Amino acid sequence: MRTSIFILCFWLTALGLRAQGYILLPMDEAQTNHLKAYGITYKVLELKQEAWWLLNYRGGSFAFPYSDVFKKECITRGVRFEVLAEAKFNNILNQIADPEVNMEAMKLEVPPKIAVYSPTVNARGKEIQPWDDAVTLVLTYAEIPYDLVYDDEVLNMKLPEYDWLHLHHEDFTGQYGKFYASYNNQQWYREYVRNMENLAEKHGFNKVSQLKLAVVKRIQEFVAGGGFMFAMCSATDTYDIALAAEGVDICDHMYDGDPADPQAQAKLDFSKTFAFKDFQLVRDPYKYEYSTIDASPMTAPARRVQDKQDYFNLFEFSAKWDPVPSMLTQCHNRTVRGFMGQTTAFRKTQIKSNVLVLGENKAANEARYIHGTFQKGFFSFYGGHDPEDYRHFVHDPATDLNLHPNSEGYRLILNNVLFPAAKKKKRKT
Incomplete structure (x- = not known):
């Protein structure tokens, strides 16, 4: 059991997944490279991390847990991103969940082959x-x-x-x-x-x-x-x-x-x-x-x-x-x-x-x-x-x-x- 916990902690550290909130890829006019943003999101799923597709929120934005690796990928590929505290991301999810707004948060799980x-x-x-x-x-x-x-x-x-x-x-x-x-x-x-x-x-x-x-x-x-x-x-x-x-x-x-x-x-x-x-x-x-x-x-x-x-x-x-x-x-x-x-x-x-x-x-x-x-x-x-x-x-x-x-x-x-x-x-x- 201790070995499994150690391995999990090792991979979390390698990915830089710490208590740093989420990365948001805005998909409205502010985005510098809409097409590569999809590739970033696919990469997140390949690494077995959860991602969200925020339908109708800022052009259909993507979000996933913060990682130094993912941040570097965004910078390398020229994709605009925003780092959000967990509380702020939860506020976005609450805003989306409001039945009066035409938005939805879809969880993305496994990258399609x-x-x-x-x-x-x-x-x-x-x-x-x-x-x-x-x-x-x-x-x-x-x-x-x-x-x-x-x-x-x-x-x-x-x-x-x-x-x-x-x-x-x-x-x-x-x-x-x-x-x-x-x-x-x-x-x-x-x-x-x-x-x-x-x-x-x-x-x-x-x-x-x-x-x-x-x-x-x-x-x-x-x-x-x-x-x-x-x-x-x-x-x-x-x-x-x-x-x-x-x-x-x-x-x-x-x-x-x-x-x-x-x-x-x-x-x-x-x-x-x-x-x-x-x-x-x-x-x-x-x-x-x-x-x-x-x-x-x-x-x-x-x-x-x-x-x-x-x-x-x-x-x-x-x-x-x-x-x-x-x-x-x-x-x-x-x-x-x-x-x-x-x-x-x-x-x-x-x-x-x-x-x-x-x-x-x-x-x-x-x-x-x-x-x-x-x-x-x-x-x-x-x-x-x-x-x-x-x-x-x-x-x-x-x-x-x-x-x-x-x-x-x-x-x-x-x-x-x-x-x-x-x-x-x-x-x-």
């Missing part, structure tokens, strides 16, 4: 993906660890090892991103197609669309079992299209060697999807669009959102009654700059009624950020490719987040990353 679904290299070690991924960029910048997974890992049942899975610019329909018209003569595209075909053959599938459907079904099982899935850009709509088109050939001959089923649209089963309903497929194989889910000019010619006026607003939820959407929308600015992608925004008429809209462009009648549940798990879909690059093209350089440490758009991604760490309270009834 993160997987990013991404085809970084082919079998010969050559990069085949000529675009970057906003989530890997911000995880790297915030210094939050993650593992890369792809079809091999998913089909070999590795997903249950993780708590949180990210999908980005991926085409789960087997149409290779519908890049054929623009890029079929380029080397990177041919490498991409060859790698996908090899993967399909490796796993016993005749077509890439069959491989991707199997991957989609494994991810569905991951979410059903309690996993957290976050998708951006074309991974959002193509995921649901693949589910709805199970058993239906929606790929034209240049994608899988034979024509698409002419009755494909009538055979879609929207009861299988996570978020979307009643959408129309874009059957033209030369058009860079999948369906009417995306509120783009290709499917909605009347859409006239000018670059300088492209913003979306975050809804404000009751932190005490609805802590989940409140966590996902914590930000120092309720108005967020819009950004484009292959899938930019979601047509509201094609979102299922049980799916929650977290952010919308009301003037354009489109949702940009949505959230829902599937059995025991959760999913969030976020339109667009890169929050700080309005129009990101193939082969464009990656965004330097040193230039955007206070990005509202990137903060929304990191809200999703920390969300699984929260100790869920029973919903008030």
Whole structure:
């Protein structure tokens, strides 16, 4: 017993955890680096220390017991912090607990283990993906660890090892991103197609669309079992299209060697999807669009959102009654700059009624950020490719987040990353 007490005291001393109160990371406009603040909080959880997410308090601030180690991390990473006496921190908790204020204190417990679904290299070690991924960029910048997974890992049942899975610019329909018209003569595209075909053959599938459907079904099982899935850009709509088109050939001959089923649209089963309903497929194989889910000019010619006026607003939820959407929308600015992608925004008429809209462009009648549940798990879909690059093209350089440490758009991604760490309270009834 004495040995155990000695070991505990040793680690407390090593961390500098003494009677010095708490460190508060303000997440309002006073914060110098919002993105790295998430990484600091993740580090605290990695070291098995408790942390608090103070919803709607100064922009959704974080707090944890004082430590010389944590103080040094804040200074090193350029994150603004405040040292609070224990009595002052307790006063903040009491203020938050007031039923008249829209705030809540969420205890953060275990750091989620993160997987990013991404085809970084082919079998010969050559990069085949000529675009970057906003989530890997911000995880790297915030210094939050993650593992890369792809079809091999998913089909070999590795997903249950993780708590949180990210999908980005991926085409789960087997149409290779519908890049054929623009890029079929380029080397990177041919490498991409060859790698996908090899993967399909490796796993016993005749077509890439069959491989991707199997991957989609494994991810569905991951979410059903309690996993957290976050998708951006074309991974959002193509995921649901693949589910709805199970058993239906929606790929034209240049994608899988034979024509698409002419009755494909009538055979879609929207009861299988996570978020979307009643959408129309874009059957033209030369058009860079999948369906009417995306509120783009290709499917909605009347859409006239000018670059300088492209913003979306975050809804404000009751932190005490609805802590989940409140966590996902914590930000120092309720108005967020819009950004484009292959899938930019979601047509509201094609979102299922049980799916929650977290952010919308009301003037354009489109949702940009949505959230829902599937059995025991959760999913969030976020339109667009890169929050700080309005129009990101193939082969464009990656965004330097040193230039955007206070990005509202990137903060929304990191809200999703920390969300699984929260100790869920029973919903008030």
